[in-house]
Amino acid sequence: MKILVCISHVPDTTSKINFTEGDTKFDTNGVQFVINPNDEFGLTRAMWFKEKQGANVTVVNVGGAETEPTLRKALAIGADAAIRVNTPAVDGFSVAKQLANVVKDGAYDLVIAGRESIDYNGGMVPGVLAGLLQANFVTNCISLEIDGVSVKATREIDGGKESVTTTLPLVIGGQKGLVEESDLRIPNMRGIMMARKKPLTVVEPIDTDVETTSVSFEKPAPKGAVTLVSSDNLDELVSLLHNEAKVI
Amino acid sequence: MSVLVYTESEQGAFKKTALEVASYAKAIANELGTTVTALAINANDTNALGAYGTDKVLNVKNTQLDAFNANAYAEVIKQAAESEGAKVIVVSSSADSKYLAPLLAVGLNAGYVSNVVEVPSNTNPFIVKRSAFTNKAFERTQINTEVKIVGVSNNSFGLVESAGSASAEDFTPSIPDLGITVESVDKATDKVTIADAEIVVSAGRGLKGPENWGMIEELADVLGAATACSKPVSDLGWRPHSEHVGQTGKPVASNLYIAIGISGAIQHLAGINASKVKVVINTDTEAPFFKAADYGVVGDAFQVVPELIEKLKAFKAQQ
Ligand SMILES: Cc1cc2nc3c(=O)[nH]c(=O)nc-3n(C[C@H](O)[C@H](O)[C@H](O)COP(=O)(O)OP(=O)(O)OC[C@H]3O[C@@H](n4cnc5c(N)ncnc54)[C@H](O)[C@@H]3O)c2cc1C
Ligand SMILES: Nc1ncnc2c1ncn2[C@@H]1O[C@H](COP(=O)(O)O)[C@@H](O)[C@H]1O
Numbered sequence: 341m342k343i344l345v346c347i348s349h350v351p352d353t354t355s356k357i358n359f360t361e362g363d364t365k366f367d368t369n370g371v372q373f374v375i376n377p378n379d380e381f382g383l384t385r386a387m388w389f390k391e392k393q394g395a396n397v398t399v400v401n402v403g404g405a406e407t408e409p410t411l412r413k414a415l416a417i418g419a420d421a422a423i424r425v426n427t428p429a430v431d432g433f434s435v436a437k438q439l440a441n442v443v444k445d446g447a448y449d450l451v452i453a454g455r456e457s458i459d460y461n462g463g464m465v466p467g468v469l470a471g472l473l474q475a476n477f478v479t480n481c482i483s484l485e486i487d488g489v490s491v492k493a494t495r496e497i498d499g500g501k502e503s504v505t506t507t508l509p510l511v512i513g514g515q516k517g518l519v520e521e522s523d524l525r526i527p528n529m530r531g532i533m534m535a536r537k538k539p540l541t542v543v544e545p546i547d548t549d550v551e552t553t554s555v556s557f558e559k560p561a562p563k564g565a566v567t568l569v570s571s572d573n574l575d576e577l578v579s580l581l582h583n584e585a586k587v588i
Numbered sequence: 589m590s591v592l593v594y595t596e597s598e599q600g601a602f603k604k605t606a607l608e609v610a611s612y613a614k615a616i617a618n619e620l621g622t623t624v625t626a627l628a629i630n631a632n633d634t635n636a637l638g639a640y641g642t643d644k645v646l647n648v649k650n651t652q653l654d655a656f657n658a659n660a661y662a663e664v665i666k667q668a669a670e671s672e673g674a675k676v677i678v679v680s681s682s683a684d685s686k687y688l689a690p691l692l693a694v695g696l697n698a699g700y701v702s703n704v705v706e707v708p709s710n711t712n713p714f715i716v717k718r719s720a721f722t723n724k725a726f727e728r729t730q731i732n733t734e735v736k737i738v739g740v741s742n743n744s745f746g747l748v749e750s751a752g753s754a755s756a757e758d759f760t761p762s763i764p765d766l767g768i769t770v771e772s773v774d775k776a777t778d779k780v781t782i783a784d785a786e787i788v789v790s791a792g793r794g795l796k797g798p799e800n801w802g803m804i805e806e807l808a809d810v811l812g813a814a815t816a817c818s819k820p821v822s823d824l825g826w827r828p829h830s831e832h833v834g835q836t837g838k839p840v841a842s843n844l845y846i847a848i849g850i851s852g853a854i855q856h857l858a859g860i861n862a863s864k865v866k867v868v869i870n871t872d873t874e875a876p877f878f879k880a881a882d883y884g885v886v887g888d889a890f891q892v893v894p895e896l897i898e899k900l901k902a903f904k905a906q907q
Contacts, residue, residue: 432700458835556727574899
């Protein structure tokens with residue numbers, strides 16, 4: 341089985357979010373970039389398929405050279421090869437188009453992407469990719485088992501979960517549950533050394549349309565100070581929630 | 589040319605989000621000077637939509653669509669959009685709508701924008717405001733394609749009634765290959781879901797252990813709220829993963845969010861910030877949550893929560 345894991349390169353969850361160039365660009369100054377957490381769960385599940393079922397795992401990112409350390413980290417975690425499509429990620433549609441081209445070229449059976457990236461929260465790349473490839477698609481995927489071309493998966497739904505069966509070729513949007521937090525791997529020295537020798541291929545982009553354009557950013561209005569209520573005067577809290585906030 | 593809105597139902601009844609997206613569709617239709625057509629799949633009381641500005645309902649009744657299937661639903665919405673000549677399609681941010689929207693986008697060659705929090709500030713060019721960076725910022729995004737799909741963030745627009753009634757028409761789509769078979773659904777039908785809840789009661793590691801969640805559930809019961817938790821609580825197995833909220837868990841955009849024994853780490857706050865009113869109950873005055881909250885009680889959850897339950901019961905009895 342050939343697996344392609346899509347890796348989006350995102351600001352670490354503790355990052356302060358600021359903008360530059362008249363609030364039109366995300367300010368990367370002082371920001372640490374990491375593998376998108378949803379993709380890390382997917383990559384770790386891919387490692388299980390590699391170790392238990394002999395799968396071959398390639399990671400891919402659509403982005404500039406600055407994303408290579410993130411791809412190297414994925415190699416150090418255990419992926420066999422990496423591909424970078426050399427073009428900035430401008431919208432979900434164009435990224436999915438580039439990825440579809442990589443999938444066709446490499447004849448992958450399974451594409452593991454994340455439910456959403458934690459920066460732009462688009463939540464569209466895996467679905468558009470599946471649509472373009474006419475592959476089966478399961479998002480919010482919290483368990484995945486494969487036997488030949490038969491697939492059993494679980495999808496988180498509002499208020500519960502749903503078990504489904506389908507077949508390869510398949511695209512998933514993964515998240516926590518695919519593996520547990522405690523299964524995540526921190527690259528060790530040997531992994532890091534080996535990663536240096538693994539192929540990281542840079543491929544040139546294909547022509548594609550851009551369907552959506554980011555115009556500008558703004559931060560939420562600053563919040564007023566908290567109103568403290570004494571723990572022996574909870575009637576006041578009830579009254580504030582009813583009369584002032586009007587939420588109960 | 590009308591605006592098409594996909595109004596979700598569950599066991600035949602419209603979900604609250606359906607009425608919200610219908611209200612939103614009406615607002616866009618007003619800007620564009622057109623009407624609203626709703627697509628309802630296996631819903632019963634389609635009249636209900638008239639009160640939220642819908643002019644016409646396309647009713648689909650088909651047992652093949654009893655279980656949600658993203659491919660099939662996307663295809664049905666696509667056929668409805670084509671038959672109506674709709675250029676703007678509105679969907680919600682439910683798990684199902686977020687699942688089908690990208691597939692619909694491919695089918696219609698449409699640009700799709702998720703997590704939209706307002707009606708477009710401009711319709712030519714078409715620019716919408718959406719939340720990004722897990723609620724740490726907003727982004728204005730322009731949709732360049734002729735057909736546009738807007739995914740409305742839960743609870744961001746609210747329900748807006750408008751006098752009127754909707755005409756109903758049967759719509760008979762052709763159903764594609766499903767590709768995916770639902771084997772079983774595991775869902776508590778008696779509980780409010782985090783996605784639909786107006787009030788969410790959430791607790792963290794400050795509760796010390798899973799055996800102490802009785803009072804959290806009771807508080808949620810009194811308020812008709814959904815229960816949620818911080819990430820370590822689900823990692824420790826005290827509560828199911830489906831309750832984990834925050835940047836790497838579920839987003840929360842309720843009217844009221846009550847955080848009990850939760851410190852207020854940046855990743856937690858990011859996911860719940862879209863909630864309108866936040867209350868924190870914590871022993872530590874220095875807990876970062878006090879900076880993010882509207883109301884705060886400095887105190888021990890084991891004392892405050894049972895007392896709050898009593899006060900709320902008394903308040904509810906009076907109402
Ligand atoms: C990549 C990454 C992603 C993450 N994503 C998320 C996420 O999505 N969601 C999330 O929640 N976290 C997330 N975290 C974890 C986050 O950083 C915090 O560790 C976590 O939110 C803390 O949970 P907590 O507030 O329950 O526990 P703690 O930080 O341990 O806080 C417990 C609080 O309870 C209070 N307390 C103790 N006893 C009592 C009492 N008797 N009564 C009242 N209060 C009491 C304490 O004063 C303290 O403030 C993420 C972390 C990382 C690194
Ligand atoms: N630039 C990118 N390169 C590779 N994969 C990506 C890229 N952007 C998004 N993805 C994948 O698509 C998922 C969802 O991203 P998004 O649609 O941006 O929320 C991510 O978790 C990744 O798996």
